[in-house]
Amino acid sequence: MTDAPWRDRFRREDELVEQLQSQLNEAAKRRAAALHDGVAELGTVYKVAKAVGKSYTAVSNAIKKYPTTE
Numbered sequence: 870m871t872d873a874p875w876r877d878r879f880r881r882e883d884e885l886v887e888q889l890q891s892q893l894n895e896a897a898k899r900r901a902a903a904l905h906d907g908v909a910e911l912g913t914v915y916k917v918a919k920a921v922g923k924s925y926t927a928v929s930n931a932i933k934k935y936p937t938t939e
Contacts (some may be wrong), residue, residue: 901935904928 872878907917918928 897931898935901931902937904932905937908932
């Protein structure tokens with residue numbers, strides 16, 4: 870079996886990387902929205918972080934990076 874030329878392989882992989890980055894960005898937005906809902910339910914970022922097993926900083930930064938538009 871002959872591999873495709875490197876330029877074709879590169880283009881294919883580059884397209885895949887772009888698709889995955891887009892999916893990752895959308896997932897991060899949904900995750901931040903869920904964390905925001907957790908803060909609304911539990912009352913503090915600290916309680917949410919403890920509930921999901923993440924650091925306060927990680928949860929706080931995720932919420933700040935993708936603020937909700939409520």
